[in-house]
Every structure is written in structure tokens, then in C-alpha cells.
Amino acid sequence: MRPARRPLLAAPFLLAALAARAPSARAQAAWPDRPLRLIVPFPPGSTPDTTGRLLAAHFTRAFGQPCVVENRAGAGGNIGTDVVAKATDGHTIGLTINGPLATARALFPDLPYDPRRDLAIASLLVRAGQVLVVHPDLPVRDLAGFVAHVRANPGKLSFGSVGSGSGGHLAMAELMARAGLDMVHVPYRGFPQATLDLVAGRIEAMVIVSAGILPQLREGRARALAVTAERRIPQAPEVPTLAEAGFPGAESYAWNALVAPAATPAPRIARLAEEAAKALAEPQARAALEAGGFEVVASGPAEATRFVAAETERWSGLIARLGIKAEA
Numbered sequence: 001m002r003p004a005r006r007p008l009l010a011a012p013f014l015l016a017a018l019a020a021r022a023p024s025a026r027a028q029a030a031w032p033d034r035p036l037r038l039i040v041p042f043p044p045g046s047t048p049d050t051t052g053r054l055l056a057a058h059f060t061r062a063f064g065q066p067c068v069v070e071n072r073a074g075a076g077g078n079i080g081t082d083v084v085a086k087a088t089d090g091h092t093i094g095l096t097i098n099g100p101l102a103t104a105r106a107l108f109p110d111l112p113y114d115p116r117r118d119l120a121i122a123s124l125l126v127r128a129g130q131v132l133v134v135h136p137d138l139p140v141r142d143l144a145g146f147v148a149h150v151r152a153n154p155g156k157l158s159f160g161s162v163g164s165g166s167g168g169h170l171a172m173a174e175l176m177a178r179a180g181l182d183m184v185h186v187p188y189r190g191f192p193q194a195t196l197d198l199v200a201g202r203i204e205a206m207v208i209v210s211a212g213i214l215p216q217l218r219e220g221r222a223r224a225l226a227v228t229a230e231r232r233i234p235q236a237p238e239v240p241t242l243a244e245a246g247f248p249g250a251e252s253y254a255w256n257a258l259v260a261p262a263a264t265p266a267p268r269i270a271r272l273a274e275e276a277a278k279a280l281a282e283p284q285a286r287a288a289l290e291a292g293g294f295e296v297v298a299s300g301p302a303e304a305t306r307f308v309a310a311e312t313e314r315w316s317g318l319i320a321r322l323g324i325k326a327e328a
Contacts, residue, residue: 031268032091036067039094041080043073047211047292051125051256052095054288058279076163078104078111084259085113093260093272095125098167098315101257101308106316107165107326115312119259123273124304125280126294127255129229130171131239133213133222134205135198143226143245146205147179154182159205160194163187164326168207170315171228171252173322178247187327198222209254210235210293228252235293255297257304269301 036059040052052069059067072080077100084094099107101115113119132143140146150157161169164187176183186203188194191212197203199221206213207228214235216222224239230251232241242250258276260269277298279285286296299307318324 032063032065034091035065036063037087037089037092038067038069039080039084039092040069040071041073041077041083041094041096041100042071044071047209047254047294048077048095048097048256050292051289051294054282054285055095055125055258055276055279058282058285059275062275062278076100076104076166078108081115081119081259082113084261085115085118087261088263090264093122093258093264095256095258097256098254098311099165101259102311103165103170103315103319105312106319107324115308118262120262120264120269120301121304121308122258122260122269122301123276124297124299124307125256125258125276126289126296127253128209128211128292128294129227129231129233129241129251129253130168130207131210131213131217131224131233131236132172132175132205132207132226132228132242133198133217133224135201135203136220136223137201138204138223140225141223143240143242143247146225147181150181150183151179155184157204158184158186159207160186160188160197160203161206162190162194164324165319167252167254168209170318170324171207171250172205173324174250174252174318175242175247177318177322178250195222214293233293234290256294257308266301273298273300273304 038052038056040049042048049071056067056069072083077096081094081096081100084092104111105115134140140149159172191208194206195212195216198206199216210233213222217224217236224236226242226245227233227239228242228251232239258272280296280298289296
């Protein structure tokens with residue numbers, strides 16, 4: 001009869017093992033168990049900040065813990081993104097853009113973090129096509145005319161951006177390389193000053209997200225020649241895409257992504273992506289983003305990671321090929 005008793009003897013040990021695992025399972029299920037810190041590496045009022053605050057409000061409701069936006073601006077977003085990459089508290093996440101994730105490594109050899117090694121991409125949140133705009137006195141009406149005019153005046157015309165390696169700079173640099181154009185690049189610290197100088201005629205052209213230039217376009221103080229998106233944008237449906245204007249394959253976007261430290265467990269990354277999608281699906285949030293020229297994407301982690309990898313390869317290759325350097 002003794003052999004029949006052996007399973008009974010094992011039962012207490014089995015119960016003890018299950019009990020030991022239960023607290024761990026409960027702890028994981030309860031995450032977050034204290035306030036979340038959402039790092040936005042740009043100032044209040046910026047597009048990433050607007051998107052971040054929409055997410056934070058939803059996360060607070062969904063997780064039952066406060067989600068607090070912390071603006072850590074500087075170095076084109078690299079400073080705040082580095083804060084996320086180095087966080088070890090298990091309750092720090094971030095919202096960042098193209099530069100710190102896809103091009104910073106190519107531009108800054110001493111970058112204090114490695115986007116691929118130190119960050120997990122939870123979701124590609126939103127994206128926006130950019131607009132190639134010119135001063136209205138420039139004697140061009142379309143992209144073909146612009147290309148012809150710049151070719152006839154090599155080195156005499158200038159274009160602005162918010163810095164070397166920024167999305168607008170790289171989009172223009174790619175167009176110039178493909179069309180054989182020679183223009184002077186004028187970097188600015190932000191879109192307001194660049195837009196002011198474009199309207200004043202101190203620079204002739206710029207590639208900028210639509211939200212940053214729509215008022216000037218409507219008032220006739222700037223002229224749009226093409227959009228960098230795959231399709232025409234609702235805010236300016238009369239403006240053709242680069243492909244329609246003769247430059248297929250030159251599409252580009254400004255985009256925001258939700259990130260976390262690389263050590264964040266996969267179930268938490270998946271939950272962040274799931275809740276981010278719910279937040280951006282709310283009618284009021286979607287309407288606010290679309291009014292600003294952004295398209296809601298709300299991808300999952302795998303898709304977002306593949307997208308960022310492709311963006312990194314594309315733009316890092318262009319930076320190396322054209323010898324683009326960050327400002328000192």
C-alpha cells in the first residue's frame with residue numbers, strides 16, 4: 001500500500017510551490033503599483049507633448065495609477081530619451097520621435113544610449129507627412145519649377161530646418177541628392193523661428209510638418225509644392241505628393257513612438273501598446289491629432305520595432321552617404 005501513498009506525500013510540496021508562485025503572479029498582474037512617469041523629451045505644447053498628455057490621461061484611468069508627464073527637453077530629444085533608456089525603477093516610459101530613435105546614433109558617435117540595445121519600442125503612435133514649402137515670391141508654382149529654378153541658381157538659395165539630421169533636413173537632403181540640387185542649409189532651434197524667416201524671405205524653402213505651416217499657407221504667406229506622405233493630406237488636398245510630382249520612393253514622415261527601457265517585461269510592453277491604441281481611438285483624441293495633421297497608427301510592438309529598424313537603416317545610410325554632421 002505504501003506506493004499508493006506517495007502522491008499524497010507529494011501534495012504538500014506541490015501546494016507550497018503553487019503558493020510561492022502566487023505572490024509573483026499577483027505582483028505582475030498589479031503593474032503598475034505606483035505612479036507611472038511618462039518622459040516627453042520636448043517642451044510643453046509641442047506635438048509630442050500633446051500626444052503624451054492624451055496617453056497619460058488614458059493610462060491614469062486604465063491602470064488605476066497616476067501617469068505623470070515629465071518634460072525633459074534638449075539635444076533634439078536625446079536627453080529625455082536617454083532618461084528612459086537608463087531608467088531602472090520599472091515605472092518609467094517615454095514618448096519620442098524619429099531623431100532619438102532612428103538617426104541619433106549616426107549623427108552623434110558619443111550618444112550616451114544605444115536605441116536598439118537600451119529601448120523597447122511599444123508602439124508607433126502617430127505619423128505626419130511633411131510639406132515642401134517656399135516663399136511666395138519665389139518664381140515657381142510646382143516641384144518641377146522649383147527643381148529647375150534651383151538648378152539655374154546653384155548655391156544661391158537656402159532652406160531651413162530644425163537642425164542637422166532632423167526629419168525636414170533629411171527629407172530635403174534626399175530630394176536634393178536625387179534631383180542634383182545645390183542649396184544652403186540653415187538650421188534653427190525650432191519651427192517658429194524657421195517659419196518666421198521663411199515668411200520674411202530670409203530663406204527660400206523648408207520641409208515642415210503641415211500643422212506648423214497651415215496658417216501661413218491659408219494666408220498666402222507661403223506656398224506648398226509637395227507633401228512627403230504616400231497620399232495627399234486632408235489639410236491641403238490640392239498639394240500633390242512627391243511621387244505625383246515625379247519623385248516616387250521619397251516618402252517620409254514625422255512620427256511619435258511609445259518606448260520603455262529594454263528590460264521591461266514583454267507583457268507590460270504589450271499592455272502599454274494595447275492601452276495606447278485605446279487612447280488614440282477615443283474620438284476626441286483622434287480629432288485633435290488629425291486636426292494637427294497627424295495620422296493615428298497605434299501599431300503593436302513587433303510592427304513598431306520593424307518600422308523603427310527600417311527607418312534607422314534608411315536614414316543612417318543617407319547620413320553616411322551625404323556626410324551629414326550634427327551641429328557642434
